[in-house]
Amino acid sequence: MNYKGKLIGFLLGLWLGNWIGALFGLWIGHAYDIGKRRQQGFSFRRVPTRAEQALFFHTTFAVMGHIAKAAGRVSEQQIRIASLFMDRMQLQGEIRREAQESFRQGKDPGYPLDQELVSFRRACRGQMDLLRVFLEIQLQAAFADGPLQGEQRLRLLEVAELLGFSRWELEQFLAMAEAETSFGRHQQRAGAGQQGAGWTPPPARDRLKDAYTLLGVQDSASDNEVKKAYRKQMSKHHPDKLASQGLPPEMMNMAKEKTQEIQQAWELIKQQRGIR
Known part of the structure; x- marks a missing residue:
């Protein structure tokens, strides 16, 4: 579980200000952790068996x-x-x-x-x-x-x-x-014999x-x-x-x-x- 961002944000906010700053830093760090986790998830490609x-x-x-x-x-x-x-x-x-x-x-x-x-x-x-x-x-x-x-x-x-x-999707x-x-x-007709005798383009x-x-x-x-x-x-x-x-x-x-x-x-x- 990612918590590095939350920890750094909390400590930095506490050091720069007070408990309100610490909570704000915790929130910023939490957002960072979520973004990092999503980025790692998108880069992951499962290999099928x-x-x-x-x-x-x-x-x-x-x-x-x-x-x-x-x-x-x-x-x-x-x-x-x-x-x-x-x-x-x-x-x-x-x-x-x-x-x-x-x-x-x-x-x-x-x-x-x-x-x-x-x-x-x-x-x-x-x-x-x-x-x-x-x-x-x-x-x-x-x-x-x-x-x-x-x-x-x-x-x-x-x-x-x-x-x-659904039935509707099947019809599509x-x-x-x-x-x-x-x-x-x-496509096959167009590429097969445009010069052929009797060939008529679709x-x-x-x-x-x-x-x-x-x-x-x-x-x-x-x-x-x-x-x-x-x-x-x-x-x-x-x-x-x-x-x-x-x-x-x-x-x-x-x-x-x-x-x-x-x-x-x-x-x-x-x-x-x-x-x-």
């Missing part, structure tokens, strides 16, 4: 398999999507087999979703940015298979509520995930609309509001911040891709508005 990272990794693929199963029989397309996520994380060998096994466990009809997510949320210690990234990964996987089916949407709602998010995440998928496709208005949705603001927002939204999204998805909270190193590439998309959306809006 490997067990916490492994739990995040396992739960990600298990829940992904569980949501895929909600649509009925897991299709070859859904299996391919899970494999693409493993490719994005550059998973090879034993770690890839672990991801595949987690996906299979999630597909099992007896998979205890409630129990697993309650334990997972507790292990994340209520860090909402980390839980949000987990949910966003599930949404990306669900949208990659096409429009959501009714059972998938219900299962995603169940997952969101178990993680501590769904809109942003859909915009992210669309925006990413526009409608600029649709791409711009996706950019606003990706930042979580309306196109009617002021420049200052858009700037704040951009900074907020970058803060929520900063790879170093998520790593310190428990994001596995295997998923760092996905976190970096997310911040790149946020940056691209911001650059597009800046260009359209003439923001410097």
Whole structure:
């Protein structure tokens, strides 16, 4: 416990004046101790354990398999999507087999979703940015298979509520995930073959609309509001911040891709508005 400031303030006040001066010095010293403690707290960065990272990794693929199963029989397309996520994380060998096994466990009809997510949320210690990234990964996987089916949407709602998010927040995440998928496709098309035969650039208005949705603001927002939204999204998805909270190193590439998309959306809006 810090008391150095209080002691020095008390003695200095007593020496310079009287008991009133001593009490005033004590108060000044107390304020100093609080500021020092906060400064030390902000500089402290907790290092997550490997067990916490492994739990995040396992739960990600298990829940992904569980949501895929909600649509009925897991299709070859859904299996391919899970494999693409493993490719994005550059998973090879034993770690890839672990991801595949987690996906299979999630597909099992007896998979205890409630129990697993309650334990997972507790292990994340209520860090909402980390839980949000987990949910966003599930949404990306669900949208990659096409429009959501009714059972998938219900299962995603169940997952969101178990993680501590409301139905309204889920609808926001769904809109942003859909915009992210669309925006990413526009980016791929724009960079893949502009000179290719038969290539038609995506409608600029649709791409711009996706950019606003990706930042979580309306196109009617002021420049200052858009700037704040951009900074907020970058803060929520900063790879170093998520790593310190428990994001596995295997998923760092996905976190970096997310911040790149946020940056691209911001650059597009800046260009359209003439923001410097």
